[in-house]
Amino acid sequence: xxxxxxxxxxxxxxxxxxxxxxxxxxxxxxxxxxxxxxxxxxxxxxxxxxxxxxxxxxxxxxxxxxxxxxxxxxxxxxxxxxxxxxxxxxxxxxxxxxxxxxxxxxxxxxxxxxxxxxxxxxxxxxxxxxxxxxxxxxxxxxxxxxxxxxxxxxxxxxxxxxxxxxxxxxxxxxxxxxxxxxxxxxxxxxxxxxxxxxxxxxxxxxxxxxxxxxxxxxxxxxxxxxxxxxxxxxxxxxxxxxxxxxxxxxxxxxxxxxxxxxxxxxxxxxxxxxxxxxxxxxxxxxxxxxxxxxxxxxxxxxxxxxxxxxxxxxxxxxxxxxxxxxxxxxxxxxxxxxxxxxxxxxxxxxxxxxxxxxxxxxxxxxxxxxxxxxxxxxxxxxxxxxxxxxxxxxxxxxxxxxxxxxxxxxxxxxxxxxxxxxxxxxxxxxxxxxxxxxxxxxxxxxxxxxxxxxxxxxxxxxxxxxxxxxxxxxxxxxxxxxxxxxxxxxxxxxxxxxxxxxxxxxxxxxxxxxxxxxxxxxxxxxxxx
Amino acid sequence: xxxxxxxxxxxxxxxxxxxxxxxxxxxxxxxxxxxxxxxxxxxxxxxxxxxxxxxxxxxxxxxxxxxxxxxxxxxxxxxxxxxxxxxxxxxxxxxxxxxxxxxxxxxxxxxxxxxxxxxxxxxxxxxxxxxxxxxxxxxxxxxxxxxxxxxxxxxxxxxxxxxxxxxxxxxxxxxxxxxxxxxxxxxxxxxxxxxxxxxxxxxxxxxxxxxxxxxxxxxxxxxxxxxxxxxxxxxxxxxxx
Numbered sequence: 228x229x230x231x232x233x234x235x236x237x238x239x240x241x242x243x244x245x246x247x248x249x250x251x252x253x254x255x256x257x258x259x260x261x262x263x264x265x266x267x268x269x270x271x272x273x274x275x276x277x278x279x280x281x282x283x284x285x286x287x288x289x290x291x292x293x294x295x296x297x298x299x300x301x302x303x304x305x306x307x308x309x310x311x312x313x314x315x316x317x318x319x320x321x322x323x324x325x326x327x328x329x330x331x332x333x334x335x336x337x338x339x340x341x342x343x344x345x346x347x348x349x350x351x352x353x354x355x356x357x358x359x360x361x362x363x364x365x366x367x368x369x370x371x372x373x374x375x376x377x378x379x380x381x382x383x384x385x386x387x388x389x390x391x392x393x394x395x396x397x398x399x400x401x402x403x404x405x406x407x408x409x410x411x412x413x414x415x416x417x418x419x420x421x422x423x424x425x426x427x428x429x430x431x432x433x434x435x436x437x438x439x440x441x442x443x444x445x446x447x448x449x450x451x452x453x454x455x456x457x458x459x460x461x462x463x464x465x466x467x468x469x470x471x472x473x474x475x476x477x478x479x480x481x482x483x484x485x486x487x488x489x490x491x492x493x494x495x496x497x498x499x500x501x502x503x504x505x506x507x508x509x510x511x512x513x514x515x516x517x518x519x520x521x522x523x524x525x526x527x528x529x530x531x532x533x534x535x536x537x538x539x540x541x542x543x544x545x546x547x548x549x550x551x552x553x554x555x556x557x558x559x560x561x562x563x564x565x566x567x568x569x570x571x572x573x574x575x576x577x578x579x580x581x582x583x584x585x586x587x588x589x590x591x592x593x594x595x596x597x598x599x600x601x602x603x604x605x606x607x608x609x610x611x612x613x614x615x616x617x618x619x620x621x622x623x624x625x626x627x628x629x630x631x632x633x634x635x636x637x638x639x640x641x642x643x644x645x646x647x648x649x650x651x652x653x654x655x656x657x658x659x660x661x662x663x664x665x666x667x668x669x670x671x672x673x674x675x676x677x678x679x680x681x682x683x684x685x686x687x688x689x690x691x692x693x694x695x696x697x698x699x700x701x702x703x704x705x706x707x708x709x710x711x712x713x714x715x716x717x718x719x720x721x722x723x724x725x726x727x728x729x730x731x732x733x734x735x736x737x738x739x740x741x742x743x744x745x746x747x748x749x750x751x752x753x754x755x756x
Numbered sequence: 757x758x759x760x761x762x763x764x765x766x767x768x769x770x771x772x773x774x775x776x777x778x779x780x781x782x783x784x785x786x787x788x789x790x791x792x793x794x795x796x797x798x799x800x801x802x803x804x805x806x807x808x809x810x811x812x813x814x815x816x817x818x819x820x821x822x823x824x825x826x827x828x829x830x831x832x833x834x835x836x837x838x839x840x841x842x843x844x845x846x847x848x849x850x851x852x853x854x855x856x857x858x859x860x861x862x863x864x865x866x867x868x869x870x871x872x873x874x875x876x877x878x879x880x881x882x883x884x885x886x887x888x889x890x891x892x893x894x895x896x897x898x899x900x901x902x903x904x905x906x907x908x909x910x911x912x913x914x915x916x917x918x919x920x921x922x923x924x925x926x927x928x929x930x931x932x933x934x935x936x937x938x939x940x941x942x943x944x945x946x947x948x949x950x951x952x953x954x955x956x957x958x959x960x961x962x963x964x965x966x967x968x969x970x971x972x973x974x975x976x977x978x979x980x981x982x983x984x985x986x987x988x989x990x991x992x993x994x995x996x997x
Contacts, residue, residue, distance in 0.1 A: 236772060236821045240779045240814060247783040255791060278776045285769045285824070319949075319959040399961035400939040453940060456961060461921035464934050464943050474916055474924050482916040518927040522915040525924035533985055 235284035246273040256457040261317020261325040276303035301345040308384035315388035392454040404452025415441040472527040607651040615678040631664040660697035687713040704747040785901035788908035805851040939964030
């Protein structure tokens with residue numbers, strides 16, 4: 228089948244037109260950048276190839292220009308499968324990750340080397356074995372090793388691209404459609420084989436156009452069978468979609484609206500475009516968003532009424548909680564006041580209980596003072612009792628607040644009593660061997676006991692008492708040694724009970740003319756010898 | 757056309773190259789014009805006009821091919837294709853007038869004198885100057901198609917077209933996916949693809965499979981599942997839902 232110069236021109240032009248239409252159609256349908264780029268480059272390669280072919284067939288004489296134009300076919304023949312391979316890899320990749328990977332770039336370098344091999348064929352004849360001395364070298368030639376490598380690389384790249392697409396389409400509901408592009412791929416392989424074998428019919432066809440047609444068919448069947456994902460019928464889908472969305476032109480007039488979109492007034496449109504990308508809350512409790520897109524604006528609203536309702540309920544609950552908190556705080560304040568009063572009352576009752584006997588005793592002593600035989604001694608005793616009562620109150624409150632007290636403070640309290648006792652000529656010498664802190668309860672009981680002995684000593688005209696405070700084994704002990712016998716020690720039952728309760732012991736010992744009295748308690752943890 | 761015989765082989769090859777580029781550019785202009793105007797009344801007539809201008813360039817290539825055959829065979833043959841040349845001229849004239857009426861732009865009328873060049877009578881009248889008019893017309897069509905392509909491409913990017921829908925859907929912060937009953941994805945936006953990758957680590961072609969994967973809890977380590985107002989909510993590691 229021989230065609231003339233004019234027909235070469237017509238076929239190339241028709242082919243270029245078809246390729247351009249097809250590439251533009253793929254570009255329009257594709258939603259992934261990788262597919263868009265590969266469709267663009269595939270169109271460019273096929274058109275470039277056709278243009279080179281068109282020029283080549285206008286050359287009458289088979290000279291070097293015609294040969295190098297023929298060699299330049301292989302730029303397109305080798306780069307087209309490379310672009311398809313890139314496309315297959317880029318399918319389903321995120322937009323920012325479509326830059327070719329390292330293995331692809333290595334393959335591109337290898338392709339570049341093969342192109343150089345073709346262009347230097349006149350030097351080595353590894354790709355085509357040409358007899359340039361013959362005028363029909365363009366027809367009567369054989370293939371070298373390089374040609375089969377080129378052919379293998381081309382077919383391998385296409386096969387790998389198919390394999391990648393197949394793997395990526397395994398979860399596609401239309402994976403069975405793979406049979407169509409596979410069929411075309413096999414046909415293309417057969418075509419190439421027949422062309423190399425110089426099949427009379429196949430060899431008469433135009434390799435450039437047929438390869439381009441196969442490439443487009445493979446690409447398109449991949450799209451139609453779902454191996455290459457594309458988006459179609461955007462506007463129809465958009466119009467029928469449940470999205471609450473509309474598209475405005477640059478003049479902010481409605482261009483396309485979805486089925487569920489609601490009319491938006493002009494003021495709201497102006498407001499939301501001005502506040503973009505931030506939304507505007509509308510009266511119907513929906514958030515209106517706007518985004519600038521090429522050619523206009525995309526507006527969409529989101530129903531946030533339920534979220535708003537939830538927000539209101541949370542606010543109401545918060546308010547209720549705040550009010551309840553105020554009531555609880557007031558209740559707490561009242562309870563605290565009542566408790567304070569109760570505690571004070573209880574405290575006063577306890578104190579009264581502690582000192583009631585002393586007060587009564589003091590009253591009796593004051594009443595009996597006028598008729599007493601020894602006025603001075605009774606006065607001393609009254610003073611002693613007053614001082615004791617006062618300090619006893621101090622110790623009572625301390626017992627409520629703290630667990631231990633400084634021993635020096637106890638000694639000071641005892642010294643006060645000693646000073647008063649001097650008015651009745653009772654001299655008391657105190658020796659303290661303890662330092663640090665003493666359990667407050669022990670201190671109180673020591674003080675109570677000391678007062679009892681001093682009061683008795685005044686009544687018995689005892690001139691001297693030696694007091695020794697120290698430790699003995701595991702006991703804290705207070706020894707009192709009056710210079711004369713102060714008689715049988717009669718301690719109030721209440722004090723005895725208290726000492727026993729604190730695991731204390733009172734011991735009296737006869738020592739010739741007098742008796743030694745001691746009170747002891749187990750060492751407390753707060754004792755510091 | 758016989759006057760082309762005076763041109764050198766290189767010039768003739770260059771003219772063939774111009775015709776090739778012209779066809780490519782005019783096809784591009786035709787497609788872009790269609791994409792730009794869609795199926796509006798003006799759009800249909802404008803696209804038809806571009807289509808017949810493409811035909812007119814093919815017409816020119818027919819004349820040129822005929823001339824090349826004669827040139828290479830050393831025989832001067834008549835240009836021929838008389839009827840088709842006149843028919844295309846008339847069709848273009850009608851379309852130009854319709855577009856002029858719809859658009860009220862004088863510029864479109866410039867196509868008529870350019871198209872006249874292909875008429876047999878003009879070829880006869882022009883004589884030896886005809887090749888220059890032929891080349892001039894090709895350059896005119898080439899310039900015109902390049903201009904239309906650029907304007908249309910810019911306009912497509914800056915006006916509402918079917919591509920705007922995709923841009924609009926891609927601006928949504930929510931993932932959107934439309935599929936056919938068998939799960940085959942017709943339209944999905946970038947956000948949906950990002951969500952698929954965030955939730956499962958891959959992009960699903962089958963929306964039913966994706967939905968099943970979500971319900972199965974196979975990828976539960978990548979998100980926390982919650983319920984809000986009767987709907988399932990997936991809380992992702994990046995804080996989005």
